[in-house]
Amino acid sequence: MCGIVGYIGNRECQEILLDGLRRLEYRGYDSAGIAVMQGERVQVRKCAGRIAQLEGLARRNPLSGKMGIGHTRWATHGEPTDLNAHPHQDVKGNIALVHNGIIENHGMLRNYLEKQGCRFVSQTDTEVIAHLIHSLYKGDMLQAIREAMGFLEGSYALAVICESEPDSLYCVRLGSPLVVGMGAGEMFLASDIPAILPHTRDMLFLEDKEIAVLRRDGVRVYDAVGAIRHPSPYHISWDAAAAEKGGYAHFMLKEMMEQPQAVQGTLSAYTGKEGLREMLPGKVERLDFIACGTAYHAGRVGAYYLRQLAGIESAAHIASEYRYCRLFPQTDAGVLAISQSGETADTLAALQKARAMGMQTAALTNTVGSTLDRSVKTTLLTYAGPEIAVASTKAYITQVETLLLLAMDQGRKNGALSGERLGDILNQLGRLPEKMEEVLKKQTPIQHYCDGHMNEKLMFFIGRGVDYALAMEAALKLKEVSYLPCEAYAAGELKHGAIALIEQGTPVFAICTQEELLEKTLSNLRETKARGAETVCICPETMEKRARQEADLVWTVPDSDPLLLPLLIMLPMQLLAYHMAVAKGRDVDKPRNLAKSVTVE
Numbered sequence: 244m245c246g247i248v249g250y251i252g253n254r255e256c257q258e259i260l261l262d263g264l265r266r267l268e269y270r271g272y273d274s275a276g277i278a279v280m281q282g283e284r285v286q287v288r289k290c291a292g293r294i295a296q297l298e299g300l301a302r303r304n305p306l307s308g309k310m311g312i313g314h315t316r317w318a319t320h321g322e323p324t325d326l327n328a329h330p331h332q333d334v335k336g337n338i339a340l341v342h343n344g345i346i347e348n349h350g351m352l353r354n355y356l357e358k359q360g361c362r363f364v365s366q367t368d369t370e371v372i373a374h375l376i377h378s379l380y381k382g383d384m385l386q387a388i389r390e391a392m393g394f395l396e397g398s399y400a401l402a403v404i405c406e407s408e409p410d411s412l413y414c415v416r417l418g419s420p421l422v423v424g425m426g427a428g429e430m431f432l433a434s435d436i437p438a439i440l441p442h443t444r445d446m447l448f449l450e451d452k453e454i455a456v457l458r459r460d461g462v463r464v465y466d467a468v469g470a471i472r473h474p475s476p477y478h479i480s481w482d483a484a485a486a487e488k489g490g491y492a493h494f495m496l497k498e499m500m501e502q503p504q505a506v507q508g509t510l511s512a513y514t515g516k517e518g519l520r521e522m523l524p525g526k527v528e529r530l531d532f533i534a535c536g537t538a539y540h541a542g543r544v545g546a547y548y549l550r551q552l553a554g555i556e557s558a559a560h561i562a563s564e565y566r567y568c569r570l571f572p573q574t575d576a577g578v579l580a581i582s583q584s585g586e587t588a589d590t591l592a593a594l595q596k597a598r599a600m601g602m603q604t605a606a607l608t609n610t611v612g613s614t615l616d617r618s619v620k621t622t623l624l625t626y627a628g629p630e631i632a633v634a635s636t637k638a639y640i641t642q643v644e645t646l647l648l649l650a651m652d653q654g655r656k657n658g659a660l661s662g663e664r665l666g667d668i669l670n671q672l673g674r675l676p677e678k679m680e681e682v683l684k685k686q687t688p689i690q691h692y693c694d695g696h697m698n699e700k701l702m703f704f705i706g707r708g709v710d711y712a713l714a715m716e717a718a719l720k721l722k723e724v725s726y727l728p729c730e731a732y733a734a735g736e737l738k739h740g741a742i743a744l745i746e747q748g749t750p751v752f753a754i755c756t757q758e759e760l761l762e763k764t765l766s767n768l769r770e771t772k773a774r775g776a777e778t779v780c781i782c783p784e785t786m787e788k789r790a791r792q793e794a795d796l797v798w799t800v801p802d803s804d805p806l807l808l809p810l811l812i813m814l815p816m817q818l819l820a821y822h823m824a825v826a827k828g829r830d831v832d833k834p835r836n837l838a839k840s841v842t843v844e
């Protein structure tokens with residue numbers, strides 16, 4: 244998804260902007276550009292393609308100035324071309340702006356502006372905003388932006404510079420994140436923290452409809468009607484190095500290898516001398532999860548934990564479905580939104596809907612200060628550190644871990660979980676990072692498997708109960724980074740249709756963490772083998788002997804409490820996705836068509 248960076252201060256800004264854009268590359272993009280206030284004129288350099296191409300352009304024809312904005316664009320309206328790249332300008336080129344989000348009524352506004360004589364040069368919705376602001380500008384940019392907001396429908400994060408106001412950088416947001424970084428005698432702007440983290444760790448997060456005016460010596464924040472606001476800054480605890488590759492070939496690999504520490508850090512945050520801390524205030528009769536993608540899969544594991552440990556009803560919902568489905572008010576029910584980024588548009592909208600229905604709401608996120616974090620009273624944080632690779636790994640693992648702790652806390656409160664059992668799970672969690680290290684060390688057989696299977700047409704992942712939730716995540720990971728088509732199925736459901744896809748040699752992976760369901764799943768695996776499948780069973784060591792009697796190949800993880808096995812079993816599945824992507828020569832950290840944070844519906 245698109246990225247924004249901005250600077251105003253006493254330093255030449257071209258390199259600062261380019262560096263910020265490079266740090267946003269992980270979000271996925273197909274064109275990039277910068278605009279700098281050079282002398283009395285706003286000058287733009289932009290092109291389709293990678294940042295390296297933009298750098299080439301800017302080096303051949305450099306920009307000199309101490310205020311500027313930059314953008315990486317992920318095409319929505321119009322192809323990824325030089326002309327469609329941001330920044331966009333008004334007819335006279337007085338104003339340059341960059342935009343994240345989508346303007347839904349751009350067609351109508353474009354018609355209106357064309358009738359006023361505006362000549363459009365791009366196919367984007369963003370260009371409409373530049374002409375609109377220009378047509379409303381009467382010497383006061385703050386006022387022009389405020390008026391423009393009245394016309395714009397959709398979502399936006401905007402950064403605007405203007406020749407007539409060379410000492411101010413303007414920005415505004417609605418439904419798309421923006422963060423202001425506060426330095427000494429210089430101010431920064433970005434859609435994501437890592438873009439400006441090398442310069443400052445003190446950040447202000449803008450709320451919807453707030454306009455910020457950045458000057459060298461400070462920032463002023465106004466609400467939609469022009470009243471001054473005084474938001475408190477956040478101090479970001481992680482540093483720029485945490486968002487760098489640190490010698491690994493890919494962020495995804497680095498982030499997978501960081502999982503033992505992430506689990507340890509998250510456990511330490513929620514436990515102390517007195518044992519497990521309270522996770523959410525009070526107890527609920529029912530707790531549902533809303534999330535998208537991998538976070539939704541974590542929610543499915545969380546729902547299993549709540550039913551097992553707290554004996555309460557719980558389900559996970561896909562946020563984009565939940566926001567449009569008919570809900571029935573349940574005042575004794577809680578809804579927890581799960582999101583690594585805390586900026587996913589569907590998850591935020593689903594949360595608002597749950598709140599409007601009178602449900603108690605809370606959040607689980609990896610991103611302090613994110614829109615999700617700020618929109619609830621209670622946030623559970625995961626302590627995974629910045630996750631840069633598009634494919635979520637360490638955030639997922641810590642989400643699952645935190646949901647386990649949450650279920651334990653609810654079970655303790657409603658009497659479903661004894662103190663002894665709780666202590667036992669905590670003890671085993673304490674030993675988990677070591678076992679995770681052990682699994683992460685065993686990459687060679689997985690690598691070999693991928694080298695030998697990179698040309699498969701289709702793979703299956705099957706499991707029952709919580710193992711089905713794990714199969715869904717394993718399949719998502721594999722398809723998103725390697726583009727290898729795969730299906731996740733509830734093991735018992737396969738013979739109701741999808742088994743027709745099994746051909747000679749089709750790989751089928753069975754995930755088995757539950758002793759009581761082992762025979763059932765193995766019998767489903769046998770059904771696929773009888774139709775030619777090449778079968779693999781992933782299970783703990785205790786199940787290995789039995790699994791070997793049925794599967795062509797068995798991958799094991801160390802024995803552990805069954806509740807913790809999801810956290811171990813997912814590691815070889817992530818490694819499978821990673822090594823398959825490497826074997827197939829994919830752009831592992833930035834898979835095609837994907838974005839790290841999905842801020843549009």
Ligand code: F6R
Binds near residue numbers: 839840
């Ligand atoms: C897959 C992946 C996505 C995200 C989804 C939600 O690896 O990362 O499926 O899980 O886009 O994102 P967040 O958690 O930021 O709300």
